[in-house]
Amino acid sequence: MPNSHKHFRLAPQKRQAEMRLIDVVKNLQDEDACYEFLINSRWPSGVCCIHCGSVRVSKFNTTGTTGKVRRLFQCLEKECKKQFSPLVGTIFSDTKLPLKTWLMAVALIVHAKKGISSMQVQRHLGLKSYRTAWHLTHRIRRAMVEDGELLSGVTEIDETYVGAKIIRKGDRRKPRKEKAVVLGMIERGGRVRLIHVADATRATIQPVIEQNVSPWVSKIYTDEHATYPFALKENFPNKHVSINHSRTYGKGEDTTNHIENVFSLFKRGLMGSFHRVSYKHLSRYCNEFSFRFNRREVETEIFADTVKSMANTKPMMYRKLISEFPPVQAAL
Numbered sequence: 388m389p390n391s392h393k394h395f396r397l398a399p400q401k402r403q404a405e406m407r408l409i410d411v412v413k414n415l416q417d418e419d420a421c422y423e424f425l426i427n428s429r430w431p432s433g434v435c436c437i438h439c440g441s442v443r444v445s446k447f448n449t450t451g452t453t454g455k456v457r458r459l460f461q462c463l464e465k466e467c468k469k470q471f472s473p474l475v476g477t478i479f480s481d482t483k484l485p486l487k488t489w490l491m492a493v494a495l496i497v498h499a500k501k502g503i504s505s506m507q508v509q510r511h512l513g514l515k516s517y518r519t520a521w522h523l524t525h526r527i528r529r530a531m532v533e534d535g536e537l538l539s540g541v542t543e544i545d546e547t548y549v550g551a552k553i554i555r556k557g558d559r560r561k562p563r564k565e566k567a568v569v570l571g572m573i574e575r576g577g578r579v580r581l582i583h584v585a586d587a588t589r590a591t592i593q594p595v596i597e598q599n600v601s602p603w604v605s606k607i608y609t610d611e612h613a614t615y616p617f618a619l620k621e622n623f624p625n626k627h628v629s630i631n632h633s634r635t636y637g638k639g640e641d642t643t644n645h646i647e648n649v650f651s652l653f654k655r656g657l658m659g660s661f662h663r664v665s666y667k668h669l670s671r672y673c674n675e676f677s678f679r680f681n682r683r684e685v686e687t688e689i690f691a692d693t694v695k696s697m698a699n700t701k702p703m704m705y706r707k708l709i710s711e712f713p714p715v716q717a718a719l
Contacts, residue, residue: 406690408494411487421486422458426473428691429698436462437476438469478526480702488512489523490694496527497679497689501656502672522705528671530697531678537601538574543608543646544596544615546570546587549657550666567666569653569673572599573646578681581653581673583666593618608643649680 406414415421426434435442443463448456461470474480479489491512495503509520548566568587573579580599584591592614600607602622609615611631619627630641653676657664664672682689 406494407498408491411490411494415487415490418456418486419458421490422473424490425479425486425694425698428695429473429477431695434460434473436460436464436467436469437471438462439464439467441467476701478530478697478700478702484514484519484523488514489697492523493527493693493697494690496524496675497531497693499660500679501652502660502675504661507660518705522708525668525671525708526703527693527697528675529703530700531671531675531693532696533578533580533674533677533681536578538572538578538580538599539601539604540577541575541606541608541640542572542600542604543575543643544570544572544600545610545643545646545650546584546592546612547650547654549654549669550664567669569650569669570595571646571649572596573649575645579646579649579677581649581677583670583673587612587614589614589618593621597622608641610643649676652676652680 415424433442434444434446436444439462441462441464444460445463446458446460448458450456457472459470459472462468474482479486482489492508495508495511503524505521505524506517508514508524509517512520514520514523547569549569550567565586568584570582570584570587570592571579572582582595582599584595596618600623604623604626606628607619607623607626608628608630609619611629611633615629616627628641630643653673656676657672661672678693679689682692
């Protein structure tokens with residue numbers, strides 16, 4: 388039975404201010420403060436029932452047999468009256484870690500320009516096992532995704548290859564050795580997208596470009612890779628400019644240096660911070676670097692944006708995380 392039970396209608400909350408690691412430690416000193424921060428991030432206009440959507444809810448605490456305090460809400464509608472935790476249905480679901488540990492991990496990741504490894508997170512936060520830290524960091528990366536708004540204006544597109552060569556089964560007589568392919572797209576002066584793709588063929592690249600670049604883009608710059616003229620001619624006629632890198636890397640506005648700079652930061656992070664990643668998890672690393680790069684000029688919002696996204700992202704269980712694809716390692 389609840390040991391304290393207070394019925395009230397929660398007032399709308401304001402957006403939380405940005406916090407770095409030192410601010411998390413200083414301002415969120417106990418679990419109650421951390422839960423309040425998460426609740427305000429998940430329901431900025433006031434708590435509503437996750438079952439029926441009613442704003443008439445009460446808040447209460449209960450203590451289980453282990454002595455751990457559970458913070459719950461209960462819907463006050465007669466037709467509902469269901470209870471729910473502020474963690475249910477979020478990336479934090481079923482976690483055994485203190486919420487403060489989560490928020491400190493978020494602060495470490497979002498403010499590390501070149502990323503931070505799970506081993507380093509384990510050391511900083513004093514976690515007992517590497518597995519716990521690894522699962523924690525990948526769940527945070529799972530929430531670091533963009534809103535899907537299309538790139539526009541002047542856009543640069545290029546591909547890069549990362550990791551060691553892996554053998555893919557094709558023709559039995561001629562197995563192919565390939566590296567992982569990352570397609571990069573950047574709107575000059577704006578957002579970037581790094582996407583792990585299967586290969587650099589037209590059939591793979593064209594739909595990815597169409598899903599991320601607005602058809603009203605003013606101009607698209609690429610290198611002389613043979614795929615781009617065919618991938619762009621259908622939906623971006625007369626907007627493609629190809630740059631021959633065997634002659635020059637840029638002349639005036641005709642350059643792909645912006646996306647090359649993003650690739651440089653991305654690879655320095657993979658080699659310097661992570662050292663070794665699995666190809667099957669590469670997409671999450673791409674999302675992390677894109678998410679952080681796109682907020683490079685508004686760092687006062689990146690922590691709050693990440694926590695809000697985590698509060699609205701479905702759970703990712705460990706068994707599903709390790710069973711997505713066969714474990715192929717890349718020596719970066």
